[in-house]
Every structure is written in C-alpha cells, then in structure tokens.
Amino acid sequence: MSPLEIVTRHALRLGFSMVGVAPAGPLPTWQRFDDWLDEGYAGALDYLARRREERRDVRSVWPGARSVVVLTLDYRAAGVVRPEVLPPNRGIVSSYAWGEDYHRWCSRRLDELLEAVRAELGPKVEGRGYVDTGPILERDLARQAGLGWFGKNTMLIHPQHGSWFFIAELLLSIELPSTPTRVPDRCGRCTRCLVACPTKAFAGPYVLDARRCISYLTVELKGSIPRSLRPLVGGHIFGCDICQEVCPWNRKASETELEAFRPRPDLLAPDLIALVRLMPEEFRARFAGSPILRAKRRGLLRNVAVALGNVGNGEAIPPLLEAISDPEPLVREHAGWALMRRAGKEAVDALAAAIDRESDEHTREDLLLSLEEARRGSHPKTAFPPTSA
Numbered sequence: 358m359s360p361l362e363i364v365t366r367h368a369l370r371l372g373f374s375m376v377g378v379a380p381a382g383p384l385p386t387w388q389r390f391d392d393w394l395d396e397g398y399a400g401a402l403d404y405l406a407r408r409r410e411e412r413r414d415v416r417s418v419w420p421g422a423r424s425v426v427v428l429t430l431d432y433r434a435a436g437v438v439r440p441e442v443l444p445p446n447r448g449i450v451s452s453y454a455w456g457e458d459y460h461r462w463c464s465r466r467l468d469e470l471l472e473a474v475r476a477e478l479g480p481k482v483e484g485r486g487y488v489d490t491g492p493i494l495e496r497d498l499a500r501q502a503g504l505g506w507f508g509k510n511t512m513l514i515h516p517q518h519g520s521w522f523f524i525a526e527l528l529l530s531i532e533l534p535s536t537p538t539r540v541p542d543r544c545g546r547c548t549r550c551l552v553a554c555p556t557k558a559f560a561g562p563y564v565l566d567a568r569r570c571i572s573y574l575t576v577e578l579k580g581s582i583p584r585s586l587r588p589l590v591g592g593h594i595f596g597c598d599i600c601q602e603v604c605p606w607n608r609k610a611s612e613t614e615l616e617a618f619r620p621r622p623d624l625l626a627p628d629l630i631a632l633v634r635l636m637p638e639e640f641r642a643r644f645a646g647s648p649i650l651r652a653k654r655r656g657l658l659r660n661v662a663v664a665l666g667n668v669g670n671g672e673a674i675p676p677l678l679e680a681i682s683d684p685e686p687l688v689r690e691h692a693g694w695a696l697m698r699r700a701g702k703e704a705v706d707a708l709a710a711a712i713d714r715e716s717d718e719h720t721r722e723d724l725l726l727s728l729e730e731a732r733r734g735s736h737p738k739t740a741f742p743p744t745s746a
Contacts, residue, residue, distance in 0.1 A: 360478055361533050367473040368428055371466045372615055374522055375429040375515070377502025377536045381422040381528065386497045387413040398560065400568040401578060408492035415528055418492055419485045424533040425526055427495075427502040428470075430463060432456075433521035434619050435612035440626055443592060445670040447626040448661065451572065451596025453523070454648040455620030461646070462617050463488040463525040470527060478531070488525040495524040503538040509562040510550035510600040515540065519610025520601050543606070550600035555589045571597035575660045576652055581690060581723065582663060588698075592668040594627065594660040595649050621647070629669065633661045633676045633692075655685040662688060666695030674700050678707055686717035690724065697727040704731045 358366070365376045391409060399405050411417040415425055432453050443449070453459065467486030475482050487493050496513045499505060504524075505515040512520040544562075551559045558569035567573040571593050574582050582590065601607055635643065640654040649657060662680055665673040677699065680692035693711060696704040708728040715721040 360474075360531060363477050364426055364470070364474055364527075364529075364533065367470055368426070371469055371473075372430065373428040373466065373525075374431045374518060374611065374613075375504050377427045377499065377504045378533045379425045379427055379498045379501040379537075380535050381415050381425055383414045384412070384494055384497050384501070386500070387494065390494060390497070393564070396560075398564070398566045398568065400573060401580075402567060402573075411492040412494050415493060415498070415526075418487075419528050421483055421530045422485070422528040423531055424529045424535075425498055425502070426529060426533070427499045427504060428463075428467075428525045428527065429499065429504060429515075429518065429522040430459065430525065431518060431522050431611050431613040432459065432618045433519075433610065433612050435614050437620055437625070443626050443668070445668055446629050446665065446673055447592065447668070448594040448629045448632070448664045449592045449597075450594060450624045450627060450649070451598050452521070452620075454595050455624050456618035457646055458648045458650070459523045459618075460488055460490065460648075463523060464490075467525060467527055474529070481530075483530040485528045486525065487528070488523065493526060495526060498526060499524050500539070501535075501537065503536045503540060506540045506542045506544075507563060508550065508604065508606075509544050509548065510559070510604065511563060511565045512601060512604075514543070514604070514606050516543065516606065517611055519607035520604065521607060521610050521612075547605065549603040549605070553599050553603045555591065555599070556586055571599070576656075579656065581687065581719070582659065584694070584723070584726065587663050587691075587694060588667060590660070590663050590667065592629075592664045594629070594632070594657065594664050595652060629661050629665050630673060630676050633658055633665060633680050655687045658683065658685070658688045659691045662691035662695045666691075666698040669695070669699055671699075674703065678703075681707055681711045686715075686720040689715070689717075690720040693724045693727045697731040701731075 368376045394406050394409060415422050471484040499513050500507060505513040508514040514520045556569045556571060558566055560566045571590055574590060575593055575595055637654050644650050665677060677692050677696045681689050683689050693708055696707055708724055708731060712721060712724050715724060
C-alpha cells in the first residue's frame with residue numbers, strides 16, 4: 358500500500374469525508390486574496406492582513422512541509438431539516454454550529470491521523486495539523502487538491518458533497534503525489550446565492566464583502582452591528598446559511614451520521630427570550646463545547662436583541678426592558694434598538710431612562726438615535742421574515 362493510500366485509509370476511518378493532496382509551495386490564488394484584502398473587504402478581520410505574506414506558501418508556516426493533505430468533514434446532519442417558517446421569538450443558528458465545535462473535533466482527529474501515519478511509515482515522518490488555526494488559505498489548497506471549485510458565493514463546492522463541509526490540513530514532511538485534477542466551475546449562469554443574500558454582501562460573483570455578511574456580523578464582528586444592516590439580519594443569531602441553502606448543488610449533498618454534529622435540541626429554533634436573559638455562568642454552561650462560545654455572551658446577546666427587534670412580538674418587550682440595563686454596553690445598545698422597533702411609547706420612556714443613566718459614550722449615542730426614531734415612529738413596522746432562507 359502506498360503512503361497516499363495509507364493516509365487516505367486512516368483519514369476516512371477517522372470520519373473525514375474527502376482526502377486530497379496539494380504540493381507544499383506557492384499558491385497561484387494568493388494574489389487574488391491579497392487584492393481582496395487591499396479592497397477592504399475583510400472588514401475588522403485584522404489577523405488576515407497581519408500574516409498575509411505567510412499565506413502565500415505553507416512552507417512559510419512550517420518549513421518542513423513537503424506535502425499538504427487536505428481533508429474535508431461533512432457537517433450537515435442527516436435527516437435534520439430546519440423549520441421553513443419560524444414562529445415569533447425564535448432564532449436561527451447556522452447549521453455548522455448545531456453540534457460540537459469542529460475545531461476541537463478536527464484537531465483531535467488530525468493528531469490521531471498523524472500518529473497512525475507515523476506508526477505505518479516510521480517515526481521520522483513529521484506533521485502539523487491545522488483547522489482555522491494558522492495563516493493558511495485552506496479553501497485554495499482544497500481547490501488545488503481537486504476537492505471542489507470556488508462558487509459564486511465564494512464557498513468551495515463539490516459535485517457530491519455540495520458546500521456543507523469543513524476543511525482541515527495535515528502538513529507532512531514527506532513527498533506525496535498530488536491530486537491536482539481540478540474540478541471545473543459548474544455554477545454556470547446561476548446567481549441564486551447572490552440574489553438571496555439579504556444584506557447584499559456580494560460585491561459581485563466570487564467576491565464577498567465580509568463587512569455586509571451576516572456570518573461576519575454575528576460571529577466575527579466584536580463591536581456594534583451597523584444600524585442600516587440590523588433589520589436585514591432578521592432572526593439570525595449566529596452565522597447564516599442562506600447562500601448555501603439556495604445553492605442547487607446542496608439539494609442532494611452528502612450528509613453526516615456523526616453524532617458530534619447532531620443538533621442540540623435547543624439550537625434548531627432557539628428561544629430568543631430565554632437567550633436574552635442568560636447570565637454569564639448560564640451562557641458558559643449552556644454552550645460548553647459549542648462554536649457559539651466564540652461570540653462570547655455579549656456578542657450572542659447583541660445578536661439576540663437584534664433578532665428580537667426583527668422577529669419578536671409583544672412577549673419580547675419585558676426581556677428587552679431588562680436587557681437595556683445589562684452590564685454589557687453592547688447588549689444595552691442593541692436592546693435599545695430592538696425596543697425602538699417593538700414597544701411604541703413604552704420604548705420612548707425606557708430609552709429616555711436608559712440614556713440618563715448610560716455611562717458609555719458610544720452606547721449613549723446609539724440609544725439617542727433609537728429614541729429619536731421611536732419618537733418619530735419612523736422605524737420599519739415589519740422586518741426580514743422569520744424564515745431560514
């Protein structure tokens with residue numbers, strides 16, 4: 358059995374979905390990434406720019422690399438369908454975050470894979486595993502390894518696996534034959550992903566402006582969600598699947614039977630009222646081992662407040678009145694905006710009182726804007742419909 362066959366056999370045994378190999382060397386798509394950064398499309402993702410040069414070649418990350426084993430992991434749980442229409446006060450979590458944190462799952466399996474390879478090929482084989490953890494252009498390496506094409510929504514798409522998969526890499530110190538058979542672009546004339554995006558986050562086909570992406574706004578952005586985009590976020594509280602859900606290649610995409618990615622019962626249509634009342638210790642306990650911890654309590658409750666402003670009903674008003682006094686300024690700010698959209702005169706009184714006691718200048722300015730809109734009654738009465746796509 359060849360070294361590549363050994364690596365592939367163990368990778369599939371451990372639960373990975375696809376295996377490819379890219380050469381350790383300069384990436385032909387790096388310039389496109391560099392230009393994207395220069396356009397400012399990365400928003401506040403400063404870490405991408407800080408180590409941009411290292412992403413040109415994986416040997417900048419680890420000089421010992423001779424081959425890059427690229428692995429994918431299907432994460433869409435088999436037989437699970439999100440409700441097409443959600444009732445009021447229910448939110449939307451991206452399907453990749455329904456179960457276990459994939460960083461932890463993949464990291465453990467990458468360690469096991471390296472151990473298995475070393476056991477068969479000898480202890481001199483060295484390796485480094487990565488999954489969203491280093492300056493590596495993972496999607497670009499996967500394309501080079503023949504695992505898909507770049508879709509117009511910038512996701513990597515495979516004919517059988519769609520785009521519902523994570524990407525991980527094992528850099529090895531041995532030469533493996535590359536699997537460079539490129540998968541041709543099969544998007545054709547389809548523009549469903551571009552049209553469906555509620556925030557118009559695509560500057561054009563194959564170009565994402567992260568600053569407008571719901572996933573960026575609800576996960577990566579650490580500060581305030583721009584007021585003009587808040588109504589367009591709808592009921593999303595962590596990530597977004599819209600551009601994947603409308604993609605024809607995902608209609609029959611492979612699903613996973615792995616228990617780790619079965620959805621937690623409370624994440625298919627989470628109760629926003631319960632979430633906006635979470636105390637810090639409750640937040641940590643409820644989302645232990647979940648990707649949602651990345652948002653931190655203040656980020657999640659910021660998102661929940663916005664969602665309640667969009668898809669909440671009268672039952673959302675009491676918890677929002679509580680949230681406007683939350684210890685976190687970010688939560689107070691967005692709870693005030695949500696009240697402005699939901700509570701009428703009650704919002705005017707609550708916002709005026711909140712402004713009087715607000716010590717954070719930025720939060721106070723945003724609350725003042727919400728108060729002005731509440732007094733004018735100029736805010737939209739309806740918002741993004743409470744659906745999953």
